[in-house]
Amino acid sequence: MRKSTGAEYGRLLNLVYIISDMVIFLSFLYTLYIPDSLGATHIPIKLIGASQMAKPDRNTFQNRLNEMMNSIRQNILKGVYKPGDFLPAETALADQFLLSKNSVRLVLEKLVDDGLILKIPRVGTQVASRPQQTVVRFGVYPSLYEEANIGQLIARFQEEHPHIRIEPLKLPYFQAESVKQLLQSGIVDVITLNHIDYAHFRENDNLHVLEHYPEPQEVYPFLNDLFATEEGTVAVRPFIFSPVILCYNKEHFRQRRLFEPDSSWDWHDLRDALTKVSSPDRFGLFFHLSSYTRWPIFFLQNRAEFRRDENGRLSIEDPDMLGLLRFIRELIHEDGLFPLVMSFGEHDAEKLFKQQKVSVILTTYYRLNQLIDADFPFDIAQLPKSRTHDTQLLTTGIAVGSMSARKDEARCFADYLLSEPSQSFIRRHSFSLPANKWITESAQPELPNKPARLELHRELIPHYATQDRLKLTFDEIQLLGGCLGQYFSRLVDEDGLIRLFNKQLKP
Missing domain, CATH: 3.40.190.10 (Periplasmic binding protein-like II)
Structure with a gap:
């Protein structure tokens, strides 16, 4: 049997709806005048109450069709109706879902097309044997x-x-x-x-x-x-x-009478704000230092690229390209600005932020989902700029x-x-x-506590960058991330970082 297309299904729905209108109207006329059994003129009878005669609107009608469709489908999939079982009679289904028999048949035809049931003439509607999954x-x-x-x-x-x-x-x-x-x-x-x-x-x-x-x-x-x-x-x-973005606690900024971050901010502006917003019971900033989706930003914003000599050893073309990396290292060691003394995992920034233990985090649209039920106002902003306003695209x-x-x-x-x-x-x-x-x-998220600047991502498109621009291989990216642990701990300087990196490179 040829399967119905979506358009045909829609036309059938409209036809059923029109027929239903006609049936209801004729029923209404019939209730006004009923022929006398003795052949006398029609006898007017009491009008039926409006609540009993009210015709369901189109949305209600569609909802009833969907309810019947989903109910039977779920009962079959969950095993309430097993293969070989017969569904209730069409009249029983019509009563159960407040539909006409024609509407019930329409739903059953769709379930036949889906392979869930079989129509057996003069017998009934049987649940089909389910093909092996x-x-x-x-x-x-x-x-x-x-x-x-x-x-x-x-x-x-x-x-x-x-x-x-x-x-x-x-x-x-x-x-x-x-x-x-x-x-x-x-x-x-x-x-x-x-x-x-x-x-x-x-x-x-x-x-x-x-x-x-x-x-x-x-x-x-x-x-x-x-x-x-x-x-x-x-x-x-x-x-x-998602791009990497800044997320901040609006109340913390308001309490200190500070302006919220905007696209004009550089990293010095952010540091100034962090020194004022931090307090004995909360830090200013947090992000996962060794994350492959965070530290490359400090290279990308300064247009840093690695060059390779004839022996395969890597170097930075301009030492000033590591300026932002150096700034971040000094920032995280400033007292009260960054929680260095504790060991955190990849996704702990959002947990600390949600607990209001930190005022600003580097995060993504992905990780904002951790904050859907936050009980305080927060918003997002573009990352502060260095040589460029670039951010990492994930x-x-x-x-x-x-x-x-x-x-x-x-x-x-x-x-x-x-x-x-x-x-x-x-x-x-x-x-x-x-x-x-x-x-x-x-479309828009249908969520509470939605950041006011949620559509910021559209403004950031010209600034999207990936780690490809560093001209490092996948393995070298992983290796450099490991070496940065010693750099951020102040065990090596920029030259020492590059030496350590080259020392660990495979020949």
């Missing part, structure tokens, strides 16, 4: 459960595609070699991949383990550029993104493994995550920024 293994960064509501998206996908079961597997961060091996062995079918891990795939000629796609036109072009291949395709399709995409044995189902799931409904769901229910430009710029 195909399991798609999804390698996912754990933070995406909060940053992109990935758990809810998986549930919504499985509801619409009951023949596919998604099995999430936790992916490690910044361990691209391990992720590649999972793909090569066919252990995972679909993965999330950030731009930093993607750089490792590209540098080691491992893009063949990923399916390639034409550049998606609905995505911000600068995101496609991050995952572009030499053939003009993308090996990873952008999913969500992005995560969706990739399908080229060696997957379940490629059709894997593509179906990947397409769903990147679809407008899924991107809209992320936009409405989180602070994260979907890669779909239309969704990000036309």
Whole structure:
């Protein structure tokens, strides 16, 4: 049987609605005059009360259709109705959901098209045998459960595609070699991949383990550029993104009668404010010093680039390019400005900020989701400037493994995550920024305590930069991050940092 298209389904709904109007109107006329059993003229009877005769509006009618559809679908998927069971009669369903029999039949036809039920003439409606589910293994960064509501998206996908079961597997961060091996062995079918891990795939000629796609036109072009291949395709399709931003406690600034950060601020302006906003029971600033998504900013804002000599040793072209790095090191050692004495993890900045133990943090739109239920006002601002106003751009995409044995189902799931409904769901229910430009710029988060400058990301687009500009490999980025621990601890100076870096480089 040919399946109904969405347009046909809509036309059928309108037709049913018109028929329902006619039936209600004729019923109304019939209740006014009932033929006398003796053939006399029609006898007027008492009008039925308005509350009994009120016709449901179009929204109510659509809601009842949806309620019936979702109720039967969920009962089948949860096993309340098992394969071979018969659904209640159409008249019983009509009474239960306050619909006409024609409307009930319309819903049942849709469930037949979905393969969930069978219509047996003169017998009834039977729950169909469910085809064996195909399991798609999804390698996912754990933070995406909060940053992109990935758990809810998986549930919504499985509801619409009951023949596919998604099995999430936790992916490690910044361990691209391990992720590649999972793909090569066919252990995972679909993965999330950030731009930093993607750089490792590209540098080691491992893009063949990923399916390639034409550049998606609905995505911000600068995101496609991050995952572009030499053939003009993308090996990873952008999913969500964020610049690194400043987030500050508005009450702390107000208490000290301080102006809030704006785009004219440089790092000296920020330090001046931090000295005034900090107090014995709170620090001024915090961010994770060794994070690959934070420290590169202090190189990028000063246009620092590494150059390589004939022996492969690295150096900075201009020592002044490390000026901002030196400034940050001195700032974090100023008394009361930065919590150096404690050991913190990657995501503790937002926890301290939420506890109002720190007034300003370097964060991302991803991590703002930690603050959805904060009980104080906060806002965001552009990072202070040095030589430039650049900030680090972070992005995560969706990739399908080229060696997957379940490629059709894997593509179906990947397409769903990147679809407008899924991107809209992320936009409405989180602070994260979907890669779909239309969704990000036309929809708004439906969340409390929304920062006033939440749309700041649009102003920052000319200042987006990535660690690629440092001209370091993925492995060198990791190595330099480790060396910076000694630099920030004042165990080495700038020259010592470069010497330490070169000493640890593999020949």
